[in-house]
Amino acid sequence: MNIVFCSLTIFIMSGLLALSLNRFVKLANYIGAIGAVCACVLGLSSLFIVYNSPGCAELSIPWFVPDGSLSVAIDSLGALFLFPIFILSALAALYGAEYLRHYYGKKNIGSAWFFFNLLIASMVLVVISRNAILFLLAWEMMSMSSFFLVLFEGEKKEAAQAGLIYLIAAQIGTLFLLAMFILLSKDSGSFDFPGSQITAPGFLHSIIFLCALIGFGTKAGFMPMHIWLPEAHPAAPSHVSAVMSGVMIKTGIYGLLRVINFLGTPCVWWGWLLIFIGIVSGIFGILFALAQQDLKRLLAYSSIENIGIISMGIGLGVLGMSMNNPTLIVLGFAGGLLHVINHAFFKGLLFLGAGVILHETGTRKIDLLGGLLKKMPVTGFCFLVGAAAICGLPVLNGFISEFLIYFASLKGIFGSGITVFVCLGIIASLALIGCLATVLILLIAALRQMLLKGRRVERVLTWDCGYAKPEARMQYTASSYVQPIADFFRGILRTQKHGPKISEYFPDVSFFKTETADLFSETVFRPALKFIHRLAERLTGVQHGQLHLYILYILFTLIALFIWKL
Amino acid sequence: MHTKIVQFILILILSPFLFGVINRTKAFFAGRKGSPLLQLYYDIFKLLRKGAVYSKTTTWIFVAGPIVSLSAVVIASALIPFTGYPSLISFDGDIVLFIYLLGLARFFTVMAALDTGSSFEGMGASREVQFAAFAEPSLFLSLAALARLTGSISLSGIFSSAVINSWAAFGPGIYLVFGAIFIVFLSENSRIPVDDPNTHLELTMIHEVMVLDHGGVDFAYILYGAAVKFWLLGTLLVSMFLGACSRGWGIDVAIFIFGMIFLAVIVGIVESVLARLRLLKVPHFLIIALALSVVALILTMR
Numbered sequence: 064m065n066i067v068f069c070s071l072t073i074f075i076m077s078g079l080l081a082l083s084l085n086r087f088v089k090l091a092n093y094i095g096a097i098g099a100v101c102a103c104v105l106g107l108s109s110l111f112i113v114y115n116s117p118g119c120a121e122l123s124i125p126w127f128v129p130d131g132s133l134s135v136a137i138d139s140l141g142a143l144f145l146f147p148i149f150i151l152s153a154l155a156a157l158y159g160a161e162y163l164r165h166y167y168g169k170k171n172i173g174s175a176w177f178f179f180n181l182l183i184a185s186m187v188l189v190v191i192s193r194n195a196i197l198f199l200l201a202w203e204m205m206s207m208s209s210f211f212l213v214l215f216e217g218e219k220k221e222a223a224q225a226g227l228i229y230l231i232a233a234q235i236g237t238l239f240l241l242a243m244f245i246l247l248s249k250d251s252g253s254f255d256f257p258g259s260q261i262t263a264p265g266f267l268h269s270i271i272f273l274c275a276l277i278g279f280g281t282k283a284g285f286m287p288m289h290i291w292l293p294e295a296h297p298a299a300p301s302h303v304s305a306v307m308s309g310v311m312i313k314t315g316i317y318g319l320l321r322v323i324n325f326l327g328t329p330c331v332w333w334g335w336l337l338i339f340i341g342i343v344s345g346i347f348g349i350l351f352a353l354a355q356q357d358l359k360r361l362l363a364y365s366s367i368e369n370i371g372i373i374s375m376g377i378g379l380g381v382l383g384m385s386m387n388n389p390t391l392i393v394l395g396f397a398g399g400l401l402h403v404i405n406h407a408f409f410k411g412l413l414f415l416g417a418g419v420i421l422h423e424t425g426t427r428k429i430d431l432l433g434g435l436l437k438k439m440p441v442t443g444f445c446f447l448v449g450a451a452a453i454c455g456l457p458v459l460n461g462f463i464s465e466f467l468i469y470f471a472s473l474k475g476i477f478g479s480g481i482t483v484f485v486c487l488g489i490i491a492s493l494a495l496i497g498c499l500a501t502v503l504i505l506l507i508a509a510l511r512q513m514l515l516k517g518r519r520v521e522r523v524l525t526w527d528c529g530y531a532k533p534e535a536r537m538q539y540t541a542s543s544y545v546q547p548i549a550d551f552f553r554g555i556l557r558t559q560k561h562g563p564k565i566s567e568y569f570p571d572v573s574f575f576k577t578e579t580a581d582l583f584s585e586t587v588f589r590p591a592l593k594f595i596h597r598l599a600e601r602l603t604g605v606q607h608g609q610l611h612l613y614i615l616y617i618l619f620t621l622i623a624l625f626i627w628k629l
Numbered sequence: 630m631h632t633k634i635v636q637f638i639l640i641l642i643l644s645p646f647l648f649g650v651i652n653r654t655k656a657f658f659a660g661r662k663g664s665p666l667l668q669l670y671y672d673i674f675k676l677l678r679k680g681a682v683y684s685k686t687t688t689w690i691f692v693a694g695p696i697v698s699l700s701a702v703v704i705a706s707a708l709i710p711f712t713g714y715p716s717l718i719s720f721d722g723d724i725v726l727f728i729y730l731l732g733l734a735r736f737f738t739v740m741a742a743l744d745t746g747s748s749f750e751g752m753g754a755s756r757e758v759q760f761a762a763f764a765e766p767s768l769f770l771s772l773a774a775l776a777r778l779t780g781s782i783s784l785s786g787i788f789s790s791a792v793i794n795s796w797a798a799f800g801p802g803i804y805l806v807f808g809a810i811f812i813v814f815l816s817e818n819s820r821i822p823v824d825d826p827n828t829h830l831e832l833t834m835i836h837e838v839m840v841l842d843h844g845g846v847d848f849a850y851i852l853y854g855a856a857v858k859f860w861l862l863g864t865l866l867v868s869m870f871l872g873a874c875s876r877g878w879g880i881d882v883a884i885f886i887f888g889m890i891f892l893a894v895i896v897g898i899v900e901s902v903l904a905r906l907r908l909l910k911v912p913h914f915l916i917i918a919l920a921l922s923v924v925a926l927i928l929t930m931r
Contacts, residue, residue, distance in 0.1 A: 433746070434686070434746065436688045436689075436690060436744070437688055440688075443688075447690070447740075451736065454732070454736060455729065456729065456732060456733045456736055457701075457726060457729050457730055457733055458733075462729060465725075466722065466725050466726070466729075469722070469725045470721070470722045470725065470782075473722065473724070473725075473773060473776055473782045474782070508696045510846075511692075511696065511846045511847070511850070514677055514678075514846050515680065515681055515845070515846060518679070518680035518681070518845075519680040519681075520680055520681045520682075520683065521680075521681070521682045521683070522682075522683050522684070522685050523682055523683075523684060523685065524684060524685060524686075525684040525685075525686050525687075525745045525746055525747045525842060526684070526745075526747065526749075526841055526842055527747055527748070527749070528749070528831060533746070533747070535746075537748055538746045538747075538748065538751065539743070539747075539748050539750075539751020539752060539754075539755065543751065543752075543755065544743075544751060544754065544755045545755070546755065547755055547756060547759040548758075548759050548762060551759070551912055
C-alpha cells in the first residue's frame with residue numbers, strides 16, 4: 064500500500080513541478096513525462112506484491128468526514144483494473160513527451176502535464192478507495208482533470224463545445240452516483256464500502272442498481288448516455304484520448320462491478336438489462352463508427368461498441384449470479400474483464416497510431432488519407448495489428464475475450480455445467496491451433512518464396528481496366544467503402560448528403576459531402592435540453608438585477624425558515 | 630487418430646474436384662461438353678509454375694493476404710468433421726473459432742484488395758464485407774440452433790450424427806437451419822444468385838474482382854483456398870443428412886464424398902436455372918437466411 068501512496072505522491076508532485084516550471088517548456092515536458100512513467104512503474108510493482116500476498120493491501124485511518132474513515136485497499140478486482148491503468152498511462156506519457164514537443168510555445172505544456180498526471184492519480188484513487196466520499200472526490204477529480212485536457216485546444220470551437228458536453232455529461236453521471244451512494248449508505252449505515260452482502264433482492268437494491276447503471280454508464284459510454292465520447296475523444300490530444308478511451312471509461316465498468324458486488328444476489332432482469340444495453344451499444348456503436356469520417360471519432364464510437372461487448376459479458380455473469388449458474392458467472396465475468404484489459408491495449412494502440420497519423424499528415428479525415436502503409440510502415444503495421452485485434456480475429460488477444468463471451472452465451476442456452484477439464488481442453492486446443500497457424504503461415508509463405516525463386520517478379524501499375532494513368536483521387540475512399548452498409552441502415556444512421564444534382568451531360572464543378580450526426584444527441588438530448596432551456600427562460604423574470612428586491616427575497620426566505628422551525 | 634489425419638488430408642485433396650463437378654453440371658445444362666473434371670487442379674499447378682507481377686501501389690499486406698487466408702481456411706478444415714467422424718481438432722466452442730477463422734481469411738483478402746488502391750477492388754471489398762455482415766450472424770445463429778438441439782457446442786459433436794438422430798423429433802427446425810446455411814453457403818462461396826464466378830465485367834463482380842491483381846502463386850493460393858472453403862461450408866449442409874452409421878469407416882467416407890458431389894451438382898443446377906440477383910437485392914436475400922436461423926433458434930428454445 065505504501066508503494067501506491069509513493070506512486071500517487073510522485074504523480075502529484077511531478078505534475079505540480081511541471082506546472083511551476085512552465086516557463087522552461089522543455090524541462091516541464093520532461094519532468095511531467097518522467098514523473099508519470101516512474102510513478103506508473105512503481106505502481107505496477109506494487110501490484111506484484113499484492114498478487115503475491117493478497118489481503119495485506121489495506122489501510123484505514125480516521126478523517127474529518129463523518130460516518131466512515133479514509134480507507135483504501137487493493138483487492139483482486141482493483142488490481143485487475145490498476146494493471147492496464149499503469150501500463151497504458153506509462154506508455155501514453157512516453158508518447159505524450161514527444162507529441163507535446165509539437166506544441167512548444169503554443170500551448171501551456173506544464174498544465175497539460177499537471178492535469179495528465181492528476182488524471183492518472185485520480186483513476187488510481189478511484190480504484191483503491193473504500194469510502195463513498197473519497198470515491199466521489201476522486202471521481203470528480205478524474206472528470207475535472209480530463210475536462211481540462213479535452214480543452215487543451217480550447218480556442219477551437221469544436222473543442223470548446225466538446226468540453227462543455229463532456230462537463231455536463233460527467234456532472235449528470237455524478238449526480239446519479241451521489242444519489243446511489245446516499246441510498247447505499249442508508250442501507251449499510253456508513254459511507255465506508257460494505258463488504259459483499261447476501262440479501263434478498265429488494266426494491267431499494269434495484270433503485271441503487273439503476274442509479275449505478277446510469278451514473279457509471281455515463282462514464283463508460285453505454286448507449287444512450289454515450290454522447291460525450293465522440294465529442295471529447297477527438298478534441299483531446301492523442302495520448303490523452305488513448306488514456307481516456309483505454310482506461311478512464313473502464314472506471315465506469317469498475318464502479319458498476321463494485322456496486323453489483325455490494326448488492327448481494329442480483330435480480331434476473333439486471334442481467335438481461337445489461338445484455339440488452341450491451342447489444343444496443345455494440346450494434347449502434349459500430350454502425351455509427353462506420354459512418355464517421357474523422358479517424359478519432361470513429362475510434363470513439365468503436366469504444367462504445369467494445370463497452371457494449373464488455374457489458375454483454377458482465378450481463379451474462381450477473382445472470383449467472385442470479386440463477387446460481389457457476390459456468391455463466393465464470394465465463395461471463397472472465398470474458399468481460401479480459402475484454403476490459405484487451406480493449407485498453409488495442410484501443411490505446413489505435414489512438415496513439417491515430418495521433419501519429421494526425422501529426423504526420425495534419426488531418427484526421429480518413430477520406431483524405433491513403434497509401435499510409437508505404438509512407439509510414441511501422442505505424443501502419445501497428446495500426447493494422449490493432450485493427451485486427453479489435454475485430455477479435457484469432458491469434459490476437461481480442462479473440463480470446465470474445466470467445467469467452469460467445470462460449471458463455473452458447474453454454475447459457477442449455478445451461479449445462481462445465482468442468483475444469485473442458486476448460487483445459489479448450490485452452491490446449493486453442494494453443495495448438497495457434498501454433499499450427501503460425502507454422503502453416505510460415506510454411507505457405509516459404510513455399511511461395513521457394514516457388515518464386517529464379518522467376519520473373521515484376522512491378523507494374525494496378526490493373527484499372529486498361530486505364531493508364533490511375534491517380535490517388537480515383538481510389539475507393541473509406542466513405543465509398545462503407546456506403547452500401549451505411550445506405551442499408553440509413554433509417555438509423557440518417558446520413559445527410561449534400562451536393563448539387565447533376566442533370567446535364569457535362570456538369571460543372573461539383574462537390575459531395577456527407578455528415579452523420581449522432582442519433583441520440585439529435586433525437587433525445589437536443590430536444591430535452593431545449594425544453595429545459597425554455598423552462599429556465601421563464602425563470603428569468605425573477606432575476607432582474609434590482610438589489611432591493613433581492614434583499615426582499617432574502618427576508619422572505621428567512622421568514623419562511625423561521626415559520627418552518629417554529 | 631490415423632483416420633482423423635486421413636480425413637483432414639482427404640478434405641485438402643478432394644476440395645478442388647467439386648468445382649469441376651459444378652462446371653460439368655453447368656455445361657450439361659448449357660448443352661456444352663464442359664471442361665475436364667480436374668480442371669481446377671490443372672489451373673492451380675499451372676499458376677504455381679508462374680512468376681509474379683505486382684502493382685507498384687501494393688505493400689507487404691498484398692503478399693500476406695493470400696498466405697494468411699489460405700492458412701486460416703486450412704486450419705478451419707482441421708475443425709470440420711468428416712461424415713460424422715470427429716475432426717482432427719475438436720473442442721467445446723470450436724464453432725466460434727471456425728467462424729472467426731473464416732473471418733480472418735476474409736479480413737486479409739479484403740485488406741489485400743484495398744491495398745491495390747483500385748476502385749474495382751475497393752468495390753468488391755466493400756460488397757464482400759457488406760454481405761458478410763449479414764451472412765455471418767445467420768451462420769452463427771444456425772449453428773447455435775443446432776447446438777441447442779444436439780446439446781453440444783463443438784462441430785464434431787453437433788454433426789456426429791446427433792443432427793440425424795433429431796430429424797424425427799425436430800424436422801421443421803432442421804429444414805429452417807438447412808435453408809439458412811444453404812443461403813450463407815451460396816453467398817460465402819460467391820455463387821449465383823449472390824455473385825457470379827463467371828462474369829466478365831469487373832463492375833458486377835464481388836469475390837473475383839477482389840483478387841483481380843493477384844497472379845501466379847498467390848492466385849493459386851486464392852483458388853485453392855476458395856475450393857477448401859466450399860468444402861468446409863458444404864460439409865455443414867451434407868452432414869445434416871449423412872452421418873456415421875455402423876457400415877464402417879470406409880463405406881461412410883465413400884457415401885459422404887458422394888454426398889458432397891451431389892451438393893456440387895445441386896449448386897450447378899442452381900447456377901444453371903437461376904439468374905443472379907441485383908446487388909441491391911442481395912442483402913434482402915441474406916436477411917431471409919437471418920430470419921430462418923432466428924426462427925429455428927426460437928423453435929429450439931421451446
